[in-house]
Amino acid sequence: MRAVARHLFVPEVPVEKAYAAEHHYVTKKDEHGVSISSVSAARIQVMMLEQAEVRPGMRVLEIGTGGYNAALLAELVGEGGAVISIDIDQDVLDRARRFLPAAGYGSVTLLRADGEFGAPEHAPFDRIIVTAGAWDIPPAWVEQLAGGGRIVVPLRMRGLTRSVAFEWNNGQLADRGYELCGFVPMQGAGEQRERLIPLHGDDVRLRLDDNQQADGDALRAALSMPRREAWSGTAVGKDIRFDGLYLWMAMRLPDFGLLAATKAAVDRGLVAHSWGLGVPTLLDGDSFAYLTFRATSEAREQFEFGAYGHGPHADVTVEKLVSLIRSWDGTSLGARISAFPAGTPDELLPSDALILARRHTRIAITWPSPPPKLAALPARRAAPNGSNDRK
Ligand SMILES: C[S@@+](CC[C@H](N)C(=O)[O-])C[C@H]1O[C@@H](n2cnc3c(N)ncnc32)[C@H](O)[C@@H]1O
Known part of the structure; x- marks a missing residue:
């Protein structure tokens, strides 16, 4: 974060705001006033980069361009790696085309493309980082992922968005944790608005x-x-x-x-x-x-x-x-979220999973961990001194 000059990617914003962890800068709205492009908040970018575990030498596809995150990725993968950043919107790409080389990151490859189809000409990728709110995981992402590769994607489930890290192993996208987030909606072939x-x-x-x-x-x-x-x-x-x-x-x-x-x-x-x-x-x-x-x-x-x-x-x-x-177990990160191809029969899904049917996938959610029970209030009022301690 210290290596990349964030203010160069949001010149419209005062410097102290540009570096505020929670500040995101909306670069474009649609005709209804809905934000459709932004430079995401630095805290969210860091969180997703940590989820992705990006290492030197990796090839990374970023879906949804803002410039700054691609520059962070370029720092992480180093000279031996590659960053390909794609966006469906030419205006967004034009911005990034101006700012990335000016900040010293001319090595990032920028492409106009619908993320639904990835960037097959640049595959395989060790990491795919999706930075628009997705409702499904299209086959192209899995096909373009190297073995053991990771997809980090803000996935919407019944209206709730979680940034899920999926790892591709043995024909299955297994979750490697998830975090709370919100994102502008995915456009193009994968668009599915609420x-x-x-x-x-x-x-x-x-x-x-x-x-x-x-x-x-x-x-x-x-x-x-x-x-x-x-x-x-x-x-x-x-x-x-x-x-x-x-x-x-x-x-x-x-x-x-x-x-x-x-x-x-x-x-x-x-x-x-x-x-x-x-x-x-x-x-x-x-x-x-x-x-x-x-x-x-x-x-x-x-x-x-x-x-x-x-x-x-x-x-x-x-x-x-x-x-x-x-009946809630009190944990915030206790669920497991896995994704299976849409045709997977029930018997191959985790038992007692709750299933969300998507066009390309079946998302299975389970709560496997034994629940550390929440404190029940003794009466209408809380007991003094830490009655909220978990057992
Ligand atoms: C939150 S912004 C990206 C932020 C960026 N990663 C950054 O550096 O902060 C989301 C972007 O996703 C793009 N987008 C939406 N749907 C897309 C799609 N199907 N394919 C590629 N880009 C898409 C939007 O145009 C928008 O610019």
Whole structure:
């Protein structure tokens, strides 16, 4: 990170912002205002490079160009390696063509291509790093990967994106861990956008992915009904990651969506709690319930999960949601995510896997590790002094 001058790739941005770990610079939006290209946040780039374990001498394909990440890759692979960076958008490539040589990285090969098909003329690759949100793993990536090679890809599963490191061994893409992230959507042949169901104009919307279904009219009516709530007695400390709960809910609930509300909608009390990307929501026919949490003490050291719901059966729906929360094992990175070719029969998939059917693959998610149980709150209030310790 110190070797590459990041500000040269975002000359529009003040220097202190250019080097801020969480700052990403949007370089292009579509006609609806959706970001479609950016120079990703430095923290996310580092995280993915670490997941990829890029070493000197490797050949690396980057899908989605911004310039800076390709320069980092060039530093990592060194003179004996090769970096090929492809983008579907000529404007993005033109930017990188200006900035990369100026920063001293003229050795990066830039190509206009749809990442769905990789870059066969430059294969095989030891690493493929995908930097746009993908919904599937197209065959070209596997075909162009060297034995033991890795693909790091932000993969969307029921609306939740995780940067998954896959290793190609014995005809299988086995996961080597995953991390939380968000990315601009994949365009081109692999594009698969989510559906947005407005529940209150654009202020409150449901994000639906995969084959998840919702009765928009019924849920719009539900939102105007009184709010119900239920609390799980399950809590986490304030610095503990709980994105694993999101994945658990996404895979375990029969119908799952993400309830996304603007700050204005939350301020007006339309929904009690939400944020831009949405909170996990159980869709239950004419009723729905969404995940929330509350501090268990004034010191706000610990938070208890609960559910708010609306609709004719909201009292039942909120109870269903909290009972699922109680069954979560408390780990954030406890799931295993593997990918198999679409034609793989059930008996060859991991037993008790939850399967997401894609065009080219079947994504199998399991929770193999014995769960370190979350602390259950002794009563309504947390006990003092670290009652959140895991067992
Ligand atoms: C987040 S940006 C890439 C960031 C970049 N890796 C960096 O240095 O920070 C995502 C890019 O993916 C590109 N993209 C989207 N779909 C693509 C596809 N099918 N093939 C190639 N590039 C694609 C977009 O045009 C966009 O420029």
